[in-house]
Amino acid sequence: xxxxxxxxxxxxxxxxxxxxxxxxxxxxxxxxxxxxxxxxxxxxxxxxxxxxxxxxxxxxxxxxxxxxxxxxxxxxxxxxxxxxxxxxxxxxxxxxxxxxxxxxxxxxxxxxxxxxxxxxxxxxxxxxxxxxxxxxxxxxxxxxxxxxxxxxxxxxxxxxxxxxxxxxxxxxxxxxxxxxxxxxxxxxxxxxxxxxxxxxxxxxxxxxxxxxxxxx
Amino acid sequence: xxxxxxxxxxxxxxxxxxxxxxxxxxxxxxxxxxxxxxxxxxxxxxxxxxxxxxxxxxxxxxxxxxxxxxxxxxxxxxxxxxxxxxxxxxxxxxxxxxxxxxxxxxxxxxxxxxxxxxxxxxxxxxxxxxxxxxxxxxxxxxxxxxxxxxxxxxxxxxxxxxxxxxxxxxxxxxxxxxxxxxxxxxxxxxxxxxxxxxxxxxxxxxxxxxxxxxxxxxxxxxxxxxxxxxxxxxxxxxxxxxxxxxxxxxxxxxxx
Numbered sequence: 001x002x003x004x005x006x007x008x009x010x011x012x013x014x015x016x017x018x019x020x021x022x023x024x025x026x027x028x029x030x031x032x033x034x035x036x037x038x039x040x041x042x043x044x045x046x047x048x049x050x051x052x053x054x055x056x057x058x059x060x061x062x063x064x065x066x067x068x069x070x071x072x073x074x075x076x077x078x079x080x081x082x083x084x085x086x087x088x089x090x091x092x093x094x095x096x097x098x099x100x101x102x103x104x105x106x107x108x109x110x111x112x113x114x115x116x117x118x119x120x121x122x123x124x125x126x127x128x129x130x131x132x133x134x135x136x137x138x139x140x141x142x143x144x145x146x147x148x149x150x151x152x153x154x155x156x157x158x159x160x161x162x163x164x165x166x167x168x169x170x171x172x173x174x175x176x177x178x179x180x181x182x183x184x185x186x187x188x189x190x191x192x193x194x195x196x197x198x199x200x201x202x203x204x205x206x207x208x209x210x211x212x213x214x215x216x
Numbered sequence: 217x218x219x220x221x222x223x224x225x226x227x228x229x230x231x232x233x234x235x236x237x238x239x240x241x242x243x244x245x246x247x248x249x250x251x252x253x254x255x256x257x258x259x260x261x262x263x264x265x266x267x268x269x270x271x272x273x274x275x276x277x278x279x280x281x282x283x284x285x286x287x288x289x290x291x292x293x294x295x296x297x298x299x300x301x302x303x304x305x306x307x308x309x310x311x312x313x314x315x316x317x318x319x320x321x322x323x324x325x326x327x328x329x330x331x332x333x334x335x336x337x338x339x340x341x342x343x344x345x346x347x348x349x350x351x352x353x354x355x356x357x358x359x360x361x362x363x364x365x366x367x368x369x370x371x372x373x374x375x376x377x378x379x380x381x382x383x384x385x386x387x388x389x390x391x392x393x394x395x396x397x398x399x400x401x402x403x404x405x406x407x408x409x410x411x412x413x414x415x416x417x418x419x420x421x422x423x424x425x426x427x428x429x430x431x432x433x434x435x436x437x438x439x440x441x442x443x444x445x446x447x448x449x450x451x452x453x454x455x456x457x458x459x460x461x462x463x464x465x466x467x468x469x470x471x472x
Contacts, residue, residue: 003469072428074455075464210457 006071010080013063014138017084017091020056021134024091025127027053027098028193032123035105035186036116043102053095060088076207083207087137090196090203094130097189097196104182104189113169113176119183122158122190125151129197133204140208145201149215155194162187218436218449221250226389226419227272232286234267236279241267243443245286249436254411254420256430256451259440260466265423268440269391272421273309274302291388307334310382314394316374318366318381323349323358326366326377330385344384352380353410372403379410390414392422396429408433427467431455439463 027046034042064085067073073081129151136145166180166187198216205213227249234242242264249255257265267276274295276282288295295305307330319326327345328336336344345362349355354376358369366377375395382390392411396404411420411433424430430437431451438448439462447454447463458464465471 002471006469074427074431074467075458077468078456 003071006067009063009067009071010073010077013060013067013084014080016056016060016063017087018134018138020053020060020088020091021130021137023049023053023056024095024098025130025134027095028101028123028127028130031098031101031105032120032127034102035108036120038105038108038112040106043105046102047099050095050099053092057088057092060084079207079210083137083203086203087200090199094193094196097193100189101186104186107182108179110179113179113183116183118158118162118165119186119190122155122162122187125155125158126190126193126197129155129194130200133197133200136201136204137207140204142205142208145204145208146213146215149198149201152194152198152216155191159187159191221248221253223251223253225249226251226291227421228287228289228292229271230287232268232271232284232288234264234271234276234285235281235283237281241443242271245445247438247445247448249419249421251419252415252417253435254415254422254433255436255438256434257421257423257438257440258425258427258430258466259446260471261425263440264443265438265440266393267443268445269393269421269423272389272391273306273311274300275311277302307385308387309389309391310385310387311391311393312375312378312382312395314397316371316378316398318369318374318377320365320367322363323366323369323377324362327381327384330381334385348380348384349377351383351414352376353406353413354380370403372399372406375399375403375407376410379407379414383414387418389419389421392420392424394423394425397425404429439466441466 027049030042031046033039034046064081067081129148132144132148135141136148163184166184170177170180195216202213202215205211205215225248227247229245229247229249232242232245233240245268257269259265270276271284271288272290272295276284284296290309293300319329321329324345327348328341331341331344346355346359349358354373357373366374369377379390379395396407399407408429411422414420415435422430422434434451436448437451437454439446439454439458439460441462447458447460449459454463455467458467
């Protein structure tokens with residue numbers, strides 16, 4: 001084995017991206033838990049915790065810039081480096097969306113308009129997509145990445161179903177418009193999280209195989 | 217091997233084998249080198265890339281106990297055919313070496329040497345020298361001192377002089393054997409710029425240990441290992457997604 005320091009840095013980069021993925025997944029999980037229980041403290045934790053995720057993104061970006069400028073990675077190394085940067089950007093956006101969900105939670109007045117069933121289900125799907133996409137990243141598993149991306153269709157279907165339901169409820173009862181419109185935003189955020197998970201799957205496929213696939 | 221080059225094939229090699237005495241140095245090399253493009257040959261020391269390069273203008277004929285089998289066609293002509301004039305072949309297939317090797321004579325005479333041998337008259341020689349020095353990106357630096365010794369030029373200028381000397385006899389193919397390994401970064405980038413310019417008129421084959429150089433200037437890259445051509449493809453393919461693990465390991469610095 002040659003270029004020991006270089007290999008070490010590539011390993012650190014990979015581990016940091018994996019670690020950042022776990023933090024983003026936690027943020028999504030907690031933001032929905034906070035929404036479900038209208039737990040403002042938990043929502044605040046998600047908002048505050050976003051700084052750590054932003055720091056991860058910055059350190060990954062710095063590491064990538066240094067690897068490119070100092071080590072000139074090529075072939076599989078180059079694909080890993082560029083994929084890590086792209087995945088970090090997606091994870092950072094997903095965490096911002098978790099923050100948006102937490103902010104919406106703070107704006108809900110009183111109780112929910114109805115017990116939340118489909119939204120937590122949608123969140124579970126988005127969270128699972130992220131988790132599986134990151135497993136695919138860790139194992140360079142192209143077929144897992146491709147199958148994970150397909151789950152986004154189910155998130156999209158749920159999004160439209162819940163959106164229609166909320167619109168219907170608002171038409172029937174104007175007093176719920178504030179809370180219902182915040183839930184509309186939340187399902188939109190979750191739908192976007194699913195899209196970012198698809199982007200990660202695309203990066204995984206590129207990293208592992210060199211193929212550029214459109215999985216979105 | 218990539219197919220359907222835009223400008224056609226200049227050099228066609230099939231099942232080339234070479235022995236230095238008992239040492240089987242090249243194994244069944246088959247490659248199509250495209251016209252008007254830069255082809256880089258990379259690989260660890262002793263892998264056969266320079267040996268292969270020297271097959272393209274029969275420089276290995278000069279090596280004792282060297283035996284060659286297989287086919288090397290340049291512009292559809294078998295260069296190992298008995299009726300090939302080797303001096304004429306080396307005019308068609310020029311070569312630039314690792315260390316600049318100007319003749320111990322004036323800048324002008326360095327360039328004029330080849331054309332004079334090949335019959336260019338006194339009247340035309342000045343024009344040929346200027347054209348070659350311009351094409352070699354050296355004219356502006358030496359036009360006022362053509363009668364000065366070429367040995368007084370800097371290393372980078374000497375190397376461009378050697379390129380200009382090759383151009384003066386109007387070759388079809390130019391072989392570069394690590395042309396920048398003895399040069400500083402500025403001189404290196406001048407040579408690289410020059411090579412990119414030259415490919416418009418000539419077919420270039422370059423052996424280099426500098427992977428980034430191969431990536432920067434070549435259109436196609438061949439990776440040699442222990443006398444075999446492991447992989448030959450478009451340069452972006454080799455450096456982004458090589459098909460062979462050995463290529464990947466070499467260009468990412470895991471061995472070599």
